[in-house]
Amino acid sequence: MNVLTxxxxxxxxxxxxxxxxxxxxxxxxxxxGVSTDAFNAVKGKCCHEDFDTRVxxxxxxxxxxxxxxxxxxxxxxxxxxxxxxxxxxxxxDWAGAFDFLQPLCAxxxxxxxxxxxxxxxxxxxxxxxxx
Ligand code: CTP
Numbered sequence: 001m002n003v004l005t006x007x008x009x010x011x012x013x014x015x016x017x018x019x020x021x022x023x024x025x026x027x028x029x030x031x032x033g034v035s036t037d038a039f040n041a042v043k044g045k046c047c048h049e050d051f052d053t054r055v056x057x058x059x060x061x062x063x064x065x066x067x068x069x070x071x072x073x074x075x076x077x078x079x080x081x082x083x084x085x086x087x088x089x090x091x092x093d094w095a096g097a098f099d100f101l102q103p104l105c106a107x108x109x110x111x112x113x114x115x116x117x118x119x120x121x122x123x124x125x126x127x128x129x130x131x
Contacts, residue, residue: 001086003027004079004105006070008035010047011121012057015091015113022110023089024063031083032058033070042072048122080104 003023009016009032024030035043037051047054059067068079076098080088085105088098092109101107 001027002029002031002084003087003089004031004033004083004085005089006033006035006076007090008040008045008047008118009054009058010049010118011125012054013116013118013121015116017061017063018113019089019091019110020058020061021063024065026089026108027087029065030063031066031068031079031085032064033068033075033079034058035070039071046122048118048125076101077104 003026005019005023007016007019020030020032034051034055035045037047040047049057055067058064066083068083076088079085080101081104088101088105088107090098090109091112093112095109098107
């Protein structure tokens with residue numbers, strides 16, 4: 001079964017890796033939508049790494065079968081149809097947010113890994129640069 005997830009994946013960390021590995025194990029083929037820098041700006045999200053860097057790192061992971069571009073909020077249903085997706089997965093910080101896809105595919109929210117985030121890592125890098 002084809003599985004789909006989305007995210008920014010700035011400064012790829014073990015919380016991301018655990019999410020991606022669990023998502024792939026649920027279906028056997030994982031497509032990851034990566035937010036462009038322009039879409040992150042719309043979301044009010046700042047990134048340490050640019051789009052190409054984030055994509056290259058994700059594409060190198062054995063648990064990631066395909067990387068696609070996430071340009072806006074509205075593309076998800078089209079992507080589900082285009083890639084024959086049977087299961088849509090996100091971390092549970094998004095619980096309920098994508099239930100509207102349920103007529104098209106199953107939707108699951110996996111427990112977020114505690115005590116790690118890109119925000120936390122960006123803050124640490126900033127402290128290093130200032131200090
Ligand atoms: N994720 C997770 N566990 C974490 C961090 C993220 O399972 N500790 C999951 C999110 O729930 C999402 C995916 O990884 O499904 C991509 O999350 P992203 O927003 O890119 O990562 P964050 O570390 O949450 O980024 P930020 O701090 O910038 O919000």
